[in-house]
């Protein structure tokens with residue numbers, strides 16, 4: 407046993423340091439069952455233990471990759487056989503729920519869904535929600551500045567965090583567990599760590615901002631015949647529902663078709679015909695039992711009367727609401743294509759259709775049957791784009807033929823790079839972003855130049871050098 411492992415065991419106990427063989431028993435990622443790799447995985451229970459671990463790793467020059475729920479989609483959590491994984495899986499406590507100041511203080515390994523449940527039980531609401539809610543952690547959400555389904559109303563994770571506790575690479579505990587909305591006392595240090603993908607420090611605790619509960623919920627699935635209708639509906643619905651508008655999620659036809667295809671195991675029922683140009687899930691949440699329903703119905707009726715919406719179905723029960731949302735959340739069905747390239751971009755809403763048409767037409771020159779799935783948080787300028795160059799390689803029933811997510815062959819890697827250029831290059835000209843919410847990690851670092859100037863990257867490097875001069879935290883990620 408090495409000196410490093412002995413010292414780690416002395417901090418957390420032998421049972422909480424897993425060797426490389428035990429680590430390999432774990433799946434690498436939420437979506438990838440291949441074995442996780444690391445020198446060791448260490449599981450602290452407190453901030454003090456995280457601090458001691460980082461002091462030891464720092465003194466050995468040992469690289470550390472922090473893990474939350476391993477649902478990240480930029481390979482930011484990817485580790486090599488040389489890395490120690492610092493997993494927050496034992497730091498899941500909800501330490502305090504303060505109803506007067508509307509805050510919740512949690513350890514960073516707390517699962518997002520547990521935060522939702524605790525907030526609801528206390529008659530309040532937490533404003534971040536996303537499909538991986540049952541597995542992703544608050545620390546992971548903070549480190550990726552996660553977005554999700556209600557950004558148009560509550561903002562990104564950045565807006566949900568009032569205070570933060572972070573352990574720096576040398577073990578220093580930086581505690582800024584502020585609970586107030588207003589606090590202009592110098593630099594807001596927590597913002598430095600939000601969205602830094604584990605490269606500047608390890609998030610150990612956070613004070614989250616809670617909102618008043620919104621007990622009324624009205625959901626509709628609507629259909630469009632062209633993109634003009636989409637933008638008209640968004641403008642109209644935003645005005646009519648005002649602050650109650652909670653989600654406006656778009657699904658272009660290819661995605662809706664896949665997600666509701668009865669021939670695909672795990673698909674959902676199609677509440678509307680499958681041949682429309684695009685669909686949107688519109689959801690309003692509020693607190694007025696008397697007027698919210700009427701406001702929602704009226705907004706939809708006007709949209710239909712004005713010709714903005716061609717067809718619509720309104721959820722009449724929680725199970726109908728879940729059924730509508732399942733169409734949006736069936737994202738894992740796209741993973742049955744081999745190969746598959748996943749993007750998360752942002753760009754001006756009025757440019758989205760022209761952009762998608764351009765990407766499709768370039769890709770068709772090499773792959774005539776290519777499918778470009780597009781869906782996502784349109785109102786936040788954010789599209790998820792998934793490219794399947796060879797749609798014939800699709801697994802309809804994973805029980806008959808298991809879905810194996812594996813690294814790409816040399817040919818597929820070359821295709822991926824080609825798709826990256828096709829997707830990313832036009833974004834620079836449109837003032838868009840190569841990553842709306844998933845981050846840069848390893849997957850996009852070579853393309854950071856499309857969204858950040860050399861001066862911006864230089865300042866990022868300066869911050870990294872100041873806070874982690876040995877580059878032990880998540881090395882090689884982002885830049």
Ligand SMILES: Cc1cc2nc3c(=O)[nH]c(=O)nc-3n(C[C@H](O)[C@H](O)[C@H](O)COP(=O)(O)OP(=O)(O)OC[C@H]3O[C@@H](n4cnc5c(N)ncnc54)[C@H](O)[C@@H]3O)c2cc1C
Pocket residue numbers: 436437471472473474475476477478479481482483494514515535536537538541542543544545546547548549550551552553554555603604605607608609610737843844880
């Ligand atoms: C089905 C599905 C749907 C998704 N939908 C969305 C969506 O709508 N919006 C969105 O933004 N993302 C989405 N994601 C991506 C992912 O869920 C988020 O990025 C999430 O915030 C990651 O949390 P995690 O705990 O799994 O972090 P991990 O995957 O474990 O880590 C992600 C990154 O954060 C770092 N990290 C983790 N914990 C800490 C910590 N305590 N301190 C420092 N660094 C840390 C890691 O090193 C890594 O770089 C989705 C993923 C899936 C699988």
